[in-house]
Amino acid sequence: MRGYEIIGKGLGLREVRPTDVDALLAIYGDPAATQHLPFAPRTREEVEQIVAEAIEAASQRPRRLYVFAVVEADTDEVIGVARIRIEADHPHSAEMGIGLRPDHWGRGMGSDLVRLVLRYGFTRLGLHRIWGARAPANTAAQLAMLVAGMVEEGRIRHHVWTSDGWRDSIVHSALSDEWESHRSG
Template sequence: MYPVTLTSSTVSLREFAAPDDVDAVLAIYGDPRVTEHLSFEPRDRTQVEATLTSATKAARGEPRTEYSLAAVRPTGDVIAFARLAIDTQHPGQNSGQIGFALRADQWEQGLGSQVVELLLRLGFDELGLHRIWGARSPDNHASRRLMRKLGMIEEGRIRDHLLVRGRWRDSIVHSILEHEWQPSPSPASSER
């Protein structure tokens, strides 16, 4: 499925356009506030360029197993890096993992929920997945609230899951199944 465009009333997901989106992604991935609960430290320009090069290449893969998308406001401003990765370790299991990073100046406006809801729409409505899951830092309480709000169930803790900043960190896993998915009443439009 390429290109992907999903739209809600205030946020859209679209394919990344490297190198045009480098500065916007650097404002997200280069910010220590944003990466505090992620699995990596703030990235520099070279690392962001490599990330976008990889994302745009993966977007044209056959079959496509990674959807790294720009979350944008109606103004065109990139406000988040959104990702859905299809599970290739267990073919036929029909599941995917989501993740996102929202620009710090966009926090506390409900935009993270809209970004994740669009990822869930992509996974369930467009790709026909059965299960979608995400993992968060135990200290990321905003992510916990967001996933619960969207109907994702907390499954448990993976102990010493990631080595981040020289220390082992646990991850808390949340998931939602296709029959549990309840999109918000305001329909998002989609284009392929």
């Protein structure tokens, strides 16, 4: 597997490419995949813009945004997306986000993907804290983050506006020193 930023148990992360638009549309444009996300399904043009912004962000210094295609190790097929956004005012803290194609749900890939993102953030980027937010109803994301070693911090009330109205978010985080002990323990 060449050209990968990091490889895990069955999954790899690599920088997104213009040729990934269709594969990413299968996530960003799918109503099931975006059900718990703070936006409606995206159009092809919107996904093209996301990819263009990710490619532009890769050339920025200091770099604050990393967007990865999640690739199945056996097939090199793009099955998901992962991102890390480093906070401008706190460069050792970052927000993470992940998404998998619905036909890959229920196979334990979510926790493997969270582990990969944490490993990249802590070992390659030298981050101290990585956090992510999820919809309260997204129990699959809750399980993936907890199994990967993240801690549930609390609820942000009426955090995001969705087509159904205001939605709370549940915040999870991992700290580099805790992650190291979780990883080796």
